[in-house]
Amino acid sequence: MGYELQWSVLWDHPYRDWILEGLYLTIQISLIAWICGLAIGILIGMLSESPRRPLVLLSVAYVEIFRNIPLLVQLFFAYFVLPLLLPLPIRRQLYEIGWEWGSAVLTLTVYTSAKVTGHVRSGLNAVGAGLRQAALSTGLSWWQMERCIVVPLLLRLIVPNITTEFLTAFKGSSLAMAVGVMETTYMTQRIGFQSFRWIEANTVGTVVYLLLAWAVAILMSVVERKVRVPGLLQRGHA
Amino acid sequence: MTLSQFLGDLASLILALLRYNLALTVLAIVVAFPVASLLALGRLSRYHLISYPIAGYINVLRSSPLLMVMFWTYYTFPMLVGGANLSVFYAALFALTAFEAAYFAEFIRAGIQSIHRDQRLAALATGLKPWQVSLYVIWPQAIHRMIPSLLTQSIIAFQDSTLASIIGLREVAQTTTIINSVQVKPIWVYFILAVLYLVSCFTFSRCVRRLERRTARLLPA
Numbered sequence: 417m418g419y420e421l422q423w424s425v426l427w428d429h430p431y432r433d434w435i436l437e438g439l440y441l442t443i444q445i446s447l448i449a450w451i452c453g454l455a456i457g458i459l460i461g462m463l464s465e466s467p468r469r470p471l472v473l474l475s476v477a478y479v480e481i482f483r484n485i486p487l488l489v490q491l492f493f494a495y496f497v498l499p500l501l502l503p504l505p506i507r508r509q510l511y512e513i514g515w516e517w518g519s520a521v522l523t524l525t526v527y528t529s530a531k532v533t534g535h536v537r538s539g540l541n542a543v544g545a546g547l548r549q550a551a552l553s554t555g556l557s558w559w560q561m562e563r564c565i566v567v568p569l570l571l572r573l574i575v576p577n578i579t580t581e582f583l584t585a586f587k588g589s590s591l592a593m594a595v596g597v598m599e600t601t602y603m604t605q606r607i608g609f610q611s612f613r614w615i616e617a618n619t620v621g622t623v624v625y626l627l628l629a630w631a632v633a634i635l636m637s638v639v640e641r642k643v644r645v646p647g648l649l650q651r652g653h654a
Numbered sequence: 655m656t657l658s659q660f661l662g663d664l665a666s667l668i669l670a671l672l673r674y675n676l677a678l679t680v681l682a683i684v685v686a687f688p689v690a691s692l693l694a695l696g697r698l699s700r701y702h703l704i705s706y707p708i709a710g711y712i713n714v715l716r717s718s719p720l721l722m723v724m725f726w727t728y729y730t731f732p733m734l735v736g737g738a739n740l741s742v743f744y745a746a747l748f749a750l751t752a753f754e755a756a757y758f759a760e761f762i763r764a765g766i767q768s769i770h771r772d773q774r775l776a777a778l779a780t781g782l783k784p785w786q787v788s789l790y791v792i793w794p795q796a797i798h799r800m801i802p803s804l805l806t807q808s809i810i811a812f813q814d815s816t817l818a819s820i821i822g823l824r825e826v827a828q829t830t831t832i833i834n835s836v837q838v839k840p841i842w843v844y845f846i847l848a849v850l851y852l853v854s855c856f857t858f859s860r861c862v863r864r865l866e867r868r869t870a871r872l873l874p875a
Contacts, residue, residue: 484855485848486813488820488827496834497844583717590719594820601721605729614730621725622718629717 425613426620438603439624445517445592445599446585449524453585454578456525457532458571464537465562475533482530488591490527494519495595520592528585535577539570572643579636586628600624663833663843667826671850674743674825675815682750682815683808689751690758697763708759715756720814724749728821746818754811758804765800766792798873802866809855809862826850 425431463475482490499507499515510518543566551561593602604621608614696708715723728745740748769792777787819828830847837843 480856481852484809484813484852484859486816486827486851488816489844489848489851492827492830493844493848497841500841587717587719590721591817591820593721601719601725604722605725608725608729614733618722618726618730621722622714625718625722626714 421615422613423616425611426607426616431607431611434598434603434607435600435620435624438598438600441592441597441599442586442589442624442628445521445524445589445597446582448521449528449589450582450585452525453528453581454532455529457529458536460529461533461536461540462562462567465540465566475537479530479534479537482527483534487523487527487588488594491519491523491591491595494523516592516596519595520589520597524585524588524592527588528581531581531584532574532578535574535581536570539573539577540566542573543569569645572645575636575640575643579632579640582632582636583629586625586632590625659837660842664846666833667829667843667846667850670824670829671826674818674823675812678743678747678750678815678818678825679808679812681747682754682811685751686755686758687804689755690762693755693759694762694766697759698766712756712759715753716760720749720753721817721820723753724817724821727752742818742821742823746815746821746823750811750815750818753814754807757807761800761803761807762796764803765796768799769795795873798869802862802869805862805865806859809858813851813855 426435460475460478463471466472495515498519499510502510547565547569548561551565552558556564589599590601592599593605596602598606600621604617607617611617693708693712696704697712699705699708724746727749728740728742731745731748732740773791773795774787777791778784782790815825816827818825819831822828824832826847830843833843
């Protein structure tokens with residue numbers, strides 16, 4: 417074998433700082449993408465409630481386009497192509513603020529929002545016609561029905577799926593290293609190349625993602641228990 | 655950009671897509687399915703000595719990014735077995751297989767668990783042995799139920815195969831980047847790449863959805 421594990425290497429200067437910086441960027445990018453993706457996804461998903469057919473088609477197309485193109489391809493598109501489509505002053509601005517970071521956040525946000533839109537659409541199906549008819553027959557207007565009955569129920573129904581997308585966002589943020597964002601995966605590889613301590617570096621990277629997944633699972637299981645709709649749908653059947 | 659240039663780029667992209675991405679995906683699925691079946695059986699085992707380590711494997715793989723798994727197989731595992739060199743293709747294949755096996759195992763487990771207990775009891779009452787019940791009664795029904803989700807996961811694997819470009823495999827995403835750096839006209843090549851994926855994955859996912867509907871009609875839960 418001839419390979420001796422030296423875990424203390426990871427705590428040496430500058431590796432410890434690299435790991436912490438990487439962790440910070442991973443959490444930052446994923447959180448922004450998840451929160452913005454959630455908001456956009458719910459909005460676009462609600463378009464399919466609209467009586468206007470073009471709006472419904474828009475939400476369908478949104479899901480299909482962003483779900484069927486690999487995240488990495490979307491990221492390359494955002495990083496290499498998108499700035500070229502914009503006028504020069506804006507392009508300069510983008511490169512100045514660091515378009516690596518910007519393109520990663522943008523791509524992950526759009527990807528998450530497309531997945532959330534898909535969940536919202538199937539959640540709207542699960543709410544069912546009977547409940548809507550019952551709401552309308554009590555004299556609520558269409559808008560009141562949407563606002564007071566459909567949306568609150570929908571938001572509670574899709575919580576398990578939102579948990580999944582949270583985890584996906586953390587994993588997806590690792591792709592940002594492909595355009596040079598120095599997040600956890602990038603930093604662990606950097607440590608590997610610098611110190612040849614591959615096993616230690618990869619272990620710490622894997623453990624970071626495991627801990628993040630655990631944290632999300634614990635946090636969201638509390639939320640899921642709080643908002644569960646009694647007797648309507650169990651987890652895994654939504 | 656001339657037409658012949660466009661066709662040339664298109665051809666080299668499609669070639670890379672078939673030669674690397676499709677090959678990776680198909681091989682990974684073919685190997686991952688039997689492995690995942692064993693993992694699912696092990697996970698459902700009554701013996702904790704078997705079920706706990708397998709549950710651990712599945713959970714670790716499912717919470718790590720595929721990219722991390724690829725770095726394990728490409729840089730780290732060769733080192734563990736004493737500096738042997740693993741080619742990029744096999745490292746990517748190994749990573750994708752290990753990764754998808756964990757996801758497949760969960761779908762297979764869900765498929766097996768979706769078959770009602772009474773069926774097992776009824777089959778046992780007819781005098782079949784336990785392994786016969788599993789093989790002839792539970793498995794055929796479970797497989798019908800899980801095929802749509804396994805195929806959907808396969809589409810995701812096909813998309814994920816682009817990550818192999820990051821460890822240096824010259825598959826379709828990297829080919830695109832190379833063509834782009836030669837011609838300095840990125841809009842077209844990246845657009846072609848996106849459209850290739852969009853068309854193939856969209857078509858396939860529609861077929862899967864149709865299959866899913868048919869399965870739901872034939873085998874109601």
